[in-house]
Amino acid sequence: MNKYIIENVNSSNIEYYARVNALAWLQSYKGIVNDEFLELINTEEEIQKTIINLKKNLHDNSKRFLLKVDNQYVGILRIRKTKYNKYSNYGELGALYLLNSIKGKGFGKVLFENAKEELKQQGYQKMITGCLKKNPTNKFYKHLGGKLLDTCPLTLPNGEELIENLYSYKI
DSSP states (O other), X not given: OOOEEEEEOOXXXXXXXXXXXHHHHHHXXXXXXXXXXXXXXXXXXXXXXXXXXXXXXXXXXXXXXXXXXXXXXEEEEEEEEOXXXXXXXXXEEEEEEEOGGGTTSSHHHHHHHHHHHHHHHXXXXXXXXXXXXXXXXXXXXXXXXXXXXXXXXEEOTTOOEEEEEEEEEEO
């Protein structure tokens, strides 16, 4: 495995978080999410808006991380108290995205394990994560021991309605 580090997101590296997130969405959700929306979130104007919003919310109830491999930012991770009211005693893996260039090399599992450890340190015994129903990444979450707990609707900012599979894990 290549040399890597996981950094906490702060005001000095938040721009990389926004850029990796937008590009990972474009790469990962092509054919699953509306193409116009994916192209829009990758415009410089939208990335700058995202950076401003992230800076405003840097100290919300989320903890964000950046994965750096061979001195390049290639992945993001966000954990938090779950947004799913029905599962209020769960910690949530809210985002785990990798650029295509790094997928299949074990870094998804590295970030996943980091999420579990961080949530465990926050006192959670269970973790939940959502994955779009049509996303091939469902296999990844099942492979790591995820039990399909539920499905729920997800509305994107463009109004697009999708379905998420919710997976649970003991941590």
